[in-house]
Amino acid sequence: MKVIFSDGTTRTATVVGQDNATDVAVLKIDSSGLTLHPLTLGRSASLHVGDAVAAIGSPFGYQESLSTGVVSGLDRTIQAPNGFTVAHAIQTDAALNPGNSGGPILDSAGHVIGIADQIATNGSSDQGSGVGFAVPSDLIAAELGRLEAGKTVHHAYLGVATSESTSTTGAVVASVSSGSPAAGAGIQTGDIVTAIDGEAITGSNDLVSAVAAHSPGDALRLMIRRGSSTRTISVTLGTQPQSQASPAG
Numbered sequence: 179m180k181v182i183f184s185d186g187t188t189r190t191a192t193v194v195g196q197d198n199a200t201d202v203a204v205l206k207i208d209s210s211g212l213t214l215h216p217l218t219l220g221r222s223a224s225l226h227v228g229d230a231v232a233a234i235g236s237p238f239g240y241q242e243s244l245s246t247g248v249v250s251g252l253d254r255t256i257q258a259p260n261g262f263t264v265a266h267a268i269q270t271d272a273a274l275n276p277g278n279s280g281g282p283i284l285d286s287a288g289h290v291i292g293i294a295d296q297i298a299t300n301g302s303s304d305q306g307s308g309v310g311f312a313v314p315s316d317l318i319a320a321e322l323g324r325l326e327a328g329k330t331v332h333h334a335y336l337g338v339a340t341s342e343s344t345s346t347t348g349a350v351v352a353s354v355s356s357g358s359p360a361a362g363a364g365i366q367t368g369d370i371v372t373a374i375d376g377e378a379i380t381g382s383n384d385l386v387s388a389v390a391a392h393s394p395g396d397a398l399r400l401m402i403r404r405g406s407s408t409r410t411i412s413v414t415l416g417t418q419p420q421s422q423a424s425p426a427g
Contacts, residue, residue, distance in 0.1 A: 181207050184242065195325030198260040199333050199418060201295055202318055204325040217282060220289030222268060222314035225249050230286045231270055233294050233310075235278025247272030255386050256296050256311045260421045262333070265383075265390040267311045268292045274310035283312045291315045334392045335418040336360050340371075340382040348372040348403065349385040363413035366404065373401035389415065 179191045189207040196203035226249065233245045251269035258264050270283065274297050283292040292312030299307055321331045337358020340349040348370040354361050371379050374388045375398055392398065394417040402411050 179205065181205065183212065187212065194328050195331075197321060197325060197331045198420070199258050199262055199331070200264055200313055200317055200321065201259055202293065202313060202321070202325065204322070217284070218289045219315050219319050220285050220287070220291040222266070222291045222316045225252060225268065225285070225291060227252060231268075231272055231291065232284045233270070233272045233274060233278050233281060234284065235281030235294070237273070237275035237277040239277060243278060245273040245278065250309070253383060253387065254311060255383050260418075262418060263386050264295075264313055264317070265387040266314045266317060267295070268314055270310050270312060271308045272310065273308075279310075289315075293318065332394050333418040334389050334394050334396065334415040336385075336389045336413065336415060338365060338385075340385055342381050343370060346370065346403075347378075347380045349379050349382045359413050359416045363400075363411050365400070365402065365411060365413070368404070370403040371400055372403055372408075375399050394418075 179193065181189050181191045191205040191207045194204050194206045229249045231247055231249055235243060237243055237245070247270050249268060250271050252266070254267040254269050255263045255265055256267045268283065268291070272283070274294050279294045279297060281294050282290045283294055285291045292314050294310060295313050296311045297307065298309035298311070324331050335358065337355040337360040338351050339353045341352045343350045351365060351367055351369040351371065353367055354365055371385055373379055377388065379385050379388065392415055394415055397412060397414050400411045400413060402409050
């Protein structure tokens with residue numbers, strides 16, 4: 179693997195850490211003799227819909243291109259390479275295309291607030307559609323230390339796939355993975371999760387975000403509506419497996 183700088187200098191790189199749950203990797207090079215100007219990580223939590231952003235990269239091979247736009251949406255969930263979901267993804271209309279997907283998303287101060295990750299398409303093309311998504315910088319910053327040290331990043335795991343309810347608020351449990359913490363706690367398909375530790379869950383995104391905000395081994399109290407009854411179920415989160423056949427939390 180090689181890294182090419184704007185002046186044409188090339189360095190061989192090694193992967194010191196990667197996390198397929200967030201689609202992030204850290205490369206290491208020998209920086210001797212180079213004059214580098216590292217970008218600063220910004221706070222994705224401070225973003226608002228309408229904030230100006232820019233993407234840089236080489237879309238379709240056009241080197242050092244800049245695409246501008248705004249934050250179109252926040253707290254989206256997107257599918258990670260391991261089949262699970264990434265919480266708090268940033269939606270933008272800045273043009274993302276093959277070649278700048280994977281590059282930084284910058285705020286108006288030039289701080290990195292995300293990594294361009296996915297392009298929404300209608301299935302017939304892989305080029306920009308005006309709807310793109312970025313992994314948020316706060317999520318990246320939280321795991322950089324472990325990745326730089328070559329350590330594995332562990333993510334919390336509940337073990338359910340969810341869908342939205344058409345008749346009430348909450349996250350509908352569409353399926354429960356066998357042997358998962360959810361299965362062990364007695365959560366069943368058809369249950370509707372309405373709160374976690376007293377915080378309201380209005381839909382699937384809330385549930386994904388709530389699980390992602392915790393660590394393996396954390397104990398949660400889930401308010402569940404099952405048929406006409408409501409109950410509280412305690413569950414201890416496990417460690418997310420390396421892969422998942424379909425998006426789940």
